[in-house]
Amino acid sequence: MTRASWNRLAWTLALLLLAVPFVFPFLWMVSAGFKSVTEIFGAPNLIPRVWRYENFVEVFTYQPFARQYFNSLYIAGVVTILTLLISSLAGYALARIRFVGAGLLMLLLVTALMMPDEVTIIPNFFLIRWLGLVDTHWPLILLPVFGAQGVVATFLMRQYFLSLPKELEEAAKMDGLSRFGIWWKIAIPMSRPALAAVAIITFLNSWNLFLEPLIFLSSLEKFTLPLALSNFNDSYGLPLWNLQLAATTLTVIPVLIIYLIAQRQIVESFALSGVKG
Amino acid sequence: MASVKLQDLRKTFGSVEIIRGIDLDIADGEFVVFVGPSGCGKSTLLRLIAGLEPITHGELTIGDRVVNDVPASARGVAMVFQSYALYPHLTVRENMGFGLKVRKVARAEREKAVSKAAALLKLEALLDRYPRQLSGGQRQRVAIGRAIVANPSVFLFDEPLSNLDAELRVHMRSEIASLHQRVATTMIYVTHDQVEAMTLADRIVVLKDGRVEQVGAPQELYERPANIFVAQFIGSPKMNILKADTAAALSPGGSLPLSATQCGVRPEHLRVGSAAQPGLPGTVVMAEYAGAETLLHIQLENGDTCLALHRDGPPPRVQSAVTLTAEPGRTYAFDADGVAVHTSS
Amino acid sequence: MTSSLSHRSGAQARAPWLTLQRRDAIEGWLFVSPTLLGFLIFFLGPLIAIFIYAMSDWNFLSGEATFVGLTNFEDALLENPDFWHVLRNSAVFALGLVPLNVALALFLAVALSRPFRGVIIFRTIFFAPVITSAIAWAIVWKFMLQGEGGPINQMLALIGITGPNWLREPNWAMAAVIVTRVIKMVGLNMILYIAALQAIPRDYDEAAGLEGASRWQIFRLITWPLLGPTTLVIVVLTTIGSFKVFDHIYQMTGGGPENGTLVLAFYIYQQGFQFFDIGYASALAIIMFVIVTILTLIQVSLRRKDDA
Known part of the structure; x- marks a missing residue:
């Protein structure tokens, strides 16, 4: 690779890394919104093991x-x-x-x-x-x-x-x-x-x-x-x-x-x- | 139609006096041009007449009414703006009829007025277009059409041709002149271009620093300028101003009034002869050839430069020695303050 | 003449009182009257009121207000250690937030001011928190930063690090509040910087490039000085913004732990609406007013110079 393309790769990687704290909260918010309380505090996983749609119903009754x-x-x-x-x-x-x-x-x-x-x-x-x-x-x-x-x-x-x-x-x-x-x-x-x-x-x-x-x-x-x-x-x-x-x-x-x-x-x-x- | 009368009109912005007391009578049906260098107050004066700026002092009469505190729309004037000021969100037809619509004129009457004006300006084919779909010249015609539809007693033009290219400018100039002949309404026209002023005006008002320098028919201003400023502003190329003692050599046999300290002579009234002839000696330092004529820059012995228009025959070559003489009766005498001194008096 | 510009009755013309200037003045004041009225009632009036309140000892619960002169200020400035603690917190917050925010914004802007594949996606991502409600943002981060079971610490645990209880230890809490606020707001400064960068003619870069300057030299010697006015404005605006922070603190730490994140805006709320000490809270509000006014004046004069 040329110097210029290495350069571009480095910038892109830096931006991707920086983007993590901007994107991550949104992803985790959605993910945790679908979890049960016990799962929320279990091992960290972005995709809920059990999708608890009830949360979104309870929001309206609480x-x-x-x-x-x-x-x-x-x-x-x-x-x-x-x-x-x-x-x-x-x-x-x-x-x-x-x-x-x-x-x-x-x-x-x-x-x-x-x-x-x-x-x-x-x-x-x-x-x-x-x-x-x-x-x-x-x-x-x-x-x-x-x-x-x-x-x-x-x-x-x-x-x-x-x-x-x-x-x-x-x-x-x-x-x-x-x-x-x-x-x-x-x-x-x-x-x-x-x-x-x-x-x-x-x-x-x-x-x-x-x-x-x-x-x-x-x-x-x-x-x-x-x-x-x-x-x-x-x-x-x-x-x-x-x-x-x-x-x-x-x-x-x-x-x-x-x-x-x-x-x-x-x-x-x-x-x-x-x-x- | 109406006459316009300005009495000691003044305008100050903050502490700056832009218009410093102007008296002027504009007759019904007259075409008057305000001309002057930028910053002379000509546009401000027009805006005072239009009602776009409040008058600080003095009296403005349109027709038989004092209109100082009459709103712009009730003064019976219509204005053509430099930038045309067409409403971008309305079609040509709607633009032209907008004023009537605002005044709640019935639709049929409105349509009639718009088509009449459109016919006069050959705008029929453009009526349903939007301003952005028009060329500069077309926009200008629509702007004039809008003014015509308003059927004003006085038309006001604020440098209406300055955004057009040279060719179109000449064309629109003649259109405005013929419009004036047809409608015969009072027109007040502002320009910084003295050629426009000369060709269009019945009378020209030359302004400088918020004051009137001279008012008169184009020929009068050209032939009998009241002072050096007007003499140099009207006419192109500019009039030469020489010291009276230098200028004496221009007219062998003639003499200037005693009080004259300066003498003006227009480049077109200077004759260039060979060095042997009597007259004011000088050297050609530059020659601008323009086909029908050649503009010669001639350096006098005292170092001053003098312009001369050479028409007939081959022009003298650069660096050649020449003598200048003025056509008889074509020199202008001015006193130390630059005010004209008349030989006849 | 059947002129459409029919000369209306001379009533207006003959009424010397209603000159065109007067007409302008009346219309002007009429147009601004809703704004002016609201401004007087909901801003200027209250502003004057805090000066009066501040000179009284007035507990909202007991209801009695007594005139005490400048005692509340003496309280705040000389005797009450809380006040200096709060002011120190506000200063730490500003000093932490502003440089971090401005530096990161500049970095992002430089990286994202020229078009490349994906540039819009990156810009969209970095700006997204700006339009998100501060409360929502604080809720999510409070969740992520929990001591036990919070995603951040869970992930740190995966690589063998035991994370602190971020929001329960004063210094970590302040750091957490600053960093999460920077992430939320940096996008705004980023777009201001991008706009400024795009306004710089490329000729300069190209000319410098032809003279053999490196990209870093071009940035340091050309771009950065040209960004000077923008940077000044951004710094002042961000500093003012840092004094306004309320909902973020309210939701993430509630001013704690041990008042470790108690900043001025929150302290005013606390004294006024939790402890009902109206006089003291008003004195605090005046101090905030003075700080923000000074910063506003700086920013206005910067803009003026910028325009000129």
Whole structure:
């Protein structure tokens, strides 16, 4: 072999080795989800000796898991739609409308851009309690839409609107469209890539949200998935591994499948935002 | 149709004054061209008239209305943009009819207006295409068609030909000229290209640093420039500016006004003679042959370079000594500030 | 004239109050009003509130709040050893996570920025944990890292190594939490680096190659300096990210063992929502606010310079 092909082989081997801790957890999660508790703690084997499909049934009887699944889905959906609407409106104004105070507003919003929810969670808890919204889904919708998440989306939309040709919107203005009309009929239809990025990131963030559900929710049937997952414990608080991993499988695999289908789009969305994590 | 009147119009962005007090009367049906180097404020001035930028100071009247605070769409103006600004998600037909649709004009009437404009611009075959399926020239025609459909009292053009190649530019220029003849609507046209300005305009407004340098018919600007800036901006190649004492040799027998310190003469008005003849002596340092004419770069004895267009007969060779004389009555006198000094007065 | 641009009634024209600037301002504020309102209620208001809470001794259970001035800060900064322990943990976490994450991300990006067979598969694999929920990721790793019967230790046993009880020994727990977090998040930095690498014109490499530079020299002398701005941004973003880590710790270790993985975000939650010490938790939140604000300002100014 030539030096170049040895080189390539070495790189590929290194990558394969590195890939192990990225792939292995997913494989083991699925595998353990199909095992009995005794087998889980037996000798390590990736393929279950006895496939215990019952785990996946028990997941739904141990907790109202279907309901919790639905909660996560609909909350993420609502959060995504609201975020798209509100952030594209504000992003448009900050990109295109010249108004007094816009600079100051941007500065204020920047402070929220990366602020962890932990900083404001205590007053927000009292606020939500005062509004009588504890143990409802409202805080799970309101806090992400108006928190750092929403600000990130706003800046993303603003950046994209700035990159659009201004003359189109001016032509629309001369054609008699109102500001709202220009936003809705001209700017929004031309901003699909940015809207898609905001939608993907927002949806995933809501889907994975943990602190807010942990603090605000107490009824099992109101739980969202991450909270439900962390709740597969026995009466001593120890994890029921087979159920917990079966439930985790049920929540992770659909996301992974969508990710595999829309891999390019999803990765690009994160590259575009470049602010998360 | 409408006249347009600008009174002490000013525009500042932050602390920078872009338009510094412009007064202008544009008659109904007139074709006026704003011309000037980049950064002179010509596009901003057009956008103030269009209503795309708020006016900082002064008064803008279109027809008999002060329109300072009338939104763009209610001013009765239509604009053709440099980048055409066609909506990418709409067909040609929808693009042209968009403004009427927004204004809730009935479908039948809309269709009629669109087909009329399409016929005028020979766009019938393209009506169901999308902008991305059109060539640059076609897009330009659609953009003009969209403006026509709006049936405005004033057409505004913002460097509409600058994205086209040279040949198409000449063609579209004549189309716009003939459009103006047919519709006879007031048109205001912005360009940085003085040839475009000369060929299209009834009147040209030369702008520099947010101020009007001169307003006049093309011929007037060419023959009686108000100052050195206009004299050099209008006409190509650029007018030569010489010191008054040097220039005296150009017109044996003639004399410049006393107050003149500088003298202008256009390359096309210079005659190149052999070294023996009377006139301003110099040496040919470069000759640019262009068929019908040759542009000569002539170095004067004081080191200045002077341009001369040579038309008839074989041009003098490079490095040969020549003398320059000006056609009678074709020299322009300017004072120390560059303002024209008229011989007649 | 039957102009379609019919001159509407002069009402707008004659109303000197509604100038075009005013119209712009009204529309601008109208467009941002939902964002602004939400921001005031759910961010700025609470932000001001933590400064007030922080100056009170307020146990949520007893209900009484008394004004105590800066006592909570004195508590945190001078007297309470837990606070310094937590801050040290946060620092260790950041110092462990950031270099590991950035170095690995750069390595992966360099390996995966040029097309070859399978490059998409590798990129997909390394990015997959990023979109996975932190809780799910932590559950799986907690399972894998169990002392007895955990897959990792079972496999180590096969080659004769007795693995530690990873999540029950403070130092191992911190290491485990850092490494598993790096694996989860490195894909994000990887794609940021890939984007930056792909933006570097190949001419540079080729020119250097013609001059006889080795691949390592090309990387060290050309690629790495050109990646400088990206690296700065990535380092700051990753550092901020490391201060945000909550669900990962919550699920894997619960801050233990012996508070060995108790980091600031988790400590705020613990003090506020498990011990109900609102005043003290708010003082902690302010400290976090200050840290993140400083990092945000650094990152914003880096971006500015980047744009210029």
